[in-house]
Amino acid sequence: xxxxIVFVEHKGGQTRKVTFELATEARALADALGGKAHAxxxxxxxxxxxxxxxxxxxxxxxxxxxxxxxxxxxxxxxDYLERVAKSAGPSLILVPNTMYGRDVAGRIAARLxxxxxxxxxxxxxxxxxxxxxxxxxxxxxxxxxxxxNTDYGVATVRPNAFSAQAxxxxxxxxxxxxxxxxxxxxxxxxxxxxxxxxxGLEEAPAIVSGGRGLGGPEPFETVLKPLADALGGAVGAxxxxxxxxxxPYSLQIGQTGKTVSPQLYIACGIxxxxxxxxxxxxxxxxxxxNKDGASPIAEFSDLVVVGDLFQIVxxxxxxxxxxxxx
Amino acid sequence: MRFSIPEVSGSxxxxxxxxxxxxxxxxxxxxxxxxxxxxxxxxxVLNPYDEYxxxxxxxxxxxxxxxTTVTIFSMAPAASKExxxxxxxxxxxxxxxxxxxxxxxxxxxxxxxxxxxGLKKVGFDLVICGGLAxxxxxGGVPGALAEYLGVPGFTNCRRVDVTGNxxxxxxxxxxxxxxxxxxxxxxxxxxxxxxxxxYASLKGIMGAxxxxxxxLALADLGLDHAVGGDxxxxxxxxxxxxxxxxKARIVEAADGAAGAKxxxxxxxxxxxx
Ligand SMILES: Cc1cc2nc3c(=O)[nH]c(=O)nc-3n(C[C@H](O)[C@H](O)[C@H](O)COP(=O)(O)OP(=O)(O)OC[C@H]3O[C@@H](n4cnc5c(N)ncnc54)[C@H](O)[C@@H]3O)c2cc1C
Ligand SMILES: Nc1ncnc2c1ncn2[C@@H]1O[C@H](COP(=O)(O)O)[C@@H](O)[C@H]1O
Numbered sequence: 001x002x003x004x005i006v007f008v009e010h011k012g013g014q015t016r017k018v019t020f021e022l023a024t025e026a027r028a029l030a031d032a033l034g035g036k037a038h039a040x041x042x043x044x045x046x047x048x049x050x051x052x053x054x055x056x057x058x059x060x061x062x063x064x065x066x067x068x069x070x071x072x073x074x075x076x077x078x079d080y081l082e083r084v085a086k087s088a089g090p091s092l093i094l095v096p097n098t099m100y101g102r103d104v105a106g107r108i109a110a111r112l113x114x115x116x117x118x119x120x121x122x123x124x125x126x127x128x129x130x131x132x133x134x135x136x137x138x139x140x141x142x143x144x145x146x147x148x149n150t151d152y153g154v155a156t157v158r159p160n161a162f163s164a165q166a167x168x169x170x171x172x173x174x175x176x177x178x179x180x181x182x183x184x185x186x187x188x189x190x191x192x193x194x195x196x197x198x199x200g201l202e203e204a205p206a207i208v209s210g211g212r213g214l215g216g217p218e219p220f221e222t223v224l225k226p227l228a229d230a231l232g233g234a235v236g237a238x239x240x241x242x243x244x245x246x247x248p249y250s251l252q253i254g255q256t257g258k259t260v261s262p263q264l265y266i267a268c269g270i271x272x273x274x275x276x277x278x279x280x281x282x283x284x285x286x287x288x289x290n291k292d293g294a295s296p297i298a299e300f301s302d303l304v305v306v307g308d309l310f311q312i313v314x315x316x317x318x319x320x321x322x323x324x325x326x
Numbered sequence: 327m328r329f330s331i332p333e334v335s336g337s338x339x340x341x342x343x344x345x346x347x348x349x350x351x352x353x354x355x356x357x358x359x360x361x362x363x364x365x366x367x368x369x370x371v372l373n374p375y376d377e378y379x380x381x382x383x384x385x386x387x388x389x390x391x392x393x394t395t396v397t398i399f400s401m402a403p404a405a406s407k408e409x410x411x412x413x414x415x416x417x418x419x420x421x422x423x424x425x426x427x428x429x430x431x432x433x434x435x436x437x438x439x440x441x442x443x444g445l446k447k448v449g450f451d452l453v454i455c456g457g458l459a460x461x462x463x464x465g466g467v468p469g470a471l472a473e474y475l476g477v478p479g480f481t482n483c484r485r486v487d488v489t490g491n492x493x494x495x496x497x498x499x500x501x502x503x504x505x506x507x508x509x510x511x512x513x514x515x516x517x518x519x520x521x522x523x524x525y526a527s528l529k530g531i532m533g534a535x536x537x538x539x540x541x542l543a544l545a546d547l548g549l550d551h552a553v554g555g556d557x558x559x560x561x562x563x564x565x566x567x568x569x570x571x572x573k574a575r576i577v578e579a580a581d582g583a584a585g586a587k588x589x590x591x592x593x594x595x596x597x598x599x
Binding site for chain 2: 011073074075078098099100102103104105106107109110111113114115116117118119131135137138139140141142143144145146147148149150153156185186187188189190191192193194206231249250255256258263264266274284285286287288289293298299300301302303304305306307308310311312313314316318319320323324
């Protein structure tokens with residue numbers, strides 16, 4: 001494979017930072033492979049978004065604003081992506097490792113009979129082949145895999161694992177022709193947003209996360225949120241907190257929630273179960289505030305402060321705020 | 327073949343795909359030589375996420391009544407076959423076990439490709455998958471399966487309503503949920519919100535011993551591509567241990583302010599504030 005294609009995930013033209021991370025990494029990989037860097041932007045708002053993505057070092061941005069992409073679940077998007085992949089020739093397709101991204105990856109991998117690498121945090125090019133590095137088995141192994149027997153590879157890429165660098169180079173924007181003779185079977189009747197449109201968890205530089213130790217919904221707002229705000233970050237949660245209905249599932253971090261790699265992760269009243277750990281263990285600095293110094297989270301934290309989160313967090317918020325204003 | 331008949335009449339044939347994985351709570355280790363998981367002494371269990379898929383299937387069966395059936399389908403090494411009894415004990419009617427030495431070393435592509443052919447042989451109106459496998463965690467198989475089966479793939483469903491031939495699902499998204507409609511034959515994958523998996527009753531456990539586990543081998547599938555390690559589209563080049571984090575510093579906080587100070591000092595040292 002020589003080319004690199006970025007699948008852009010967005011909603012009505014609003015995208016996340018990972019798009020720009022992928023665009024930047026696509027350039028580096030395409031250069032190493034001697035091919036071109038492409039992006040595919042589909043559905044309502046695609047045109048406007050393509051203009052923004054243009055600031056990143058891509059060669060071609062393929063756009064379609066076809067309403068079918070928003071009316072029908074996934075199938076039209078896969079048809080368009082397939083079309084671009086076939087016209088670009090052998091390529092590596094990059095999608096964000098999100099719920100939607102994983103769906104796209106599985107579908108396009110089958111459509112193109114391609115190999116698939118999941119949750120990639122690092123790429124390399126060795127002798128013209130792409131190497132994908134990803135943590136596996138809850139982080140006990142870091143594996144590097146290569147594609148074989150195929151012209152195409154698909155990688156789901158962990159948000160926040162790569163840096164984004166605009167260079168204003170101005171890719172060419174081209175329209176994708178509608179694939180002919182398709183009819184779609186899964187109709188989206190309703191699309192409901194439950195999380196507020198704040199900073200996405202995956203791209204937050206700092207996450208203040210709460211678990212069962214919070215004891216109810218209010219402390220997420222009154223105790224954790226002020227600290228997250230002071231740090232310029234976002235609030236996350238364990239599954240126990242989401243299961244209890246204290247926060248929406250969209251804030252859940254872990255194997256069945258979001259995978260995050262912030263620079264700073266502060267776990268408050270979270271014990272550190274394996275399913276939680278796999279979603280956050282690649283964070284830069286991990287700090288736990290827990291009543292119990294022997295809880296499993298101590299095994300993968302940099303610092304554990306043993307004490308009551310309700311006393312510590314507000315004091316910490318004060319210190320962070322003071323440091324900002326001084 | 328039932329697969330090619332889109333009309334569903336009264337009885338729905340549900341097939342649940344179940345992966346068999348190493349005990350989810352066991353400490354995992356990689357053998358540096360074979361680059362494989364050390365499975366010695368590790369129990370094989372139903373992928374926990376697939377227990378939710380079974381629960382979803384049994385709920386649909388109960389709501390539809392009639393001749394609706396639930397078949398378990400799994401692709402795994404021969405030695406794991408009996409693990410499927412647990413799924414039968416939960417209430418599934420029968421099972422099909424796809425096993426062959428030639429399938430060893432299959433990647434996402436090979437797994438989905440071979441399973442799709444097996445599912446076509448078995449026949450179905452509705453395939454139900456778990457959301458992800460606890461060991462591999464790629465979550466790529468359900469989408470790839472739908473693609474190879476040529477049926478609609480409703481992923482990440484937390485609610486599935488079947489009326490006649492039509493499906494109405496609520497599926498989780500990164501920021502909320504969607505309501506999506508379509509028709510069978512189809513594939514759905516479920517999330518944990520579908521409902522807690524039921525326990526097998528004593529009667530269920532006894533009954534499971536008499537239920538059929540049919541086996542399929544590679545030769546039964548008539549695949550036109552090599553699968554297993556040879557046909558795989560990915561190969562593992564290296565396996566390394568993760569960078570060691572230094573042991574956590576554990577500090578008892580005398581009070582809130584003291585605890586906060588320790589954290590704040592680390593944030594300053596790391597230039598995080
Ligand atoms: C199939 C499956 C998938 C799962 N997926 C996920 C997932 O994606 N994400 C996830 O997070 N979990 C997941 N879980 C659940 C996981 O196993 C744990 O049950 C969960 O993470 C525990 O949440 P917790 O740490 O908030 O609660 P607990 O384990 O109950 O821990 C609470 C902690 O708070 C501390 N504490 C209590 N009060 C205070 C206080 N005042 N001050 C300081 N500390 C205090 C306690 O010492 C304790 O360590 C999954 C489980 C299963 C079976
Ligand atoms: N070998 C297998 N046999 C049966 N089902 C499988 C197998 N591998 C994956 N699946 C199904 O695909 C889902 C997602 O797995 P994965 O994509 O590997 O994370 C699982 O929950 C199963 O329903």
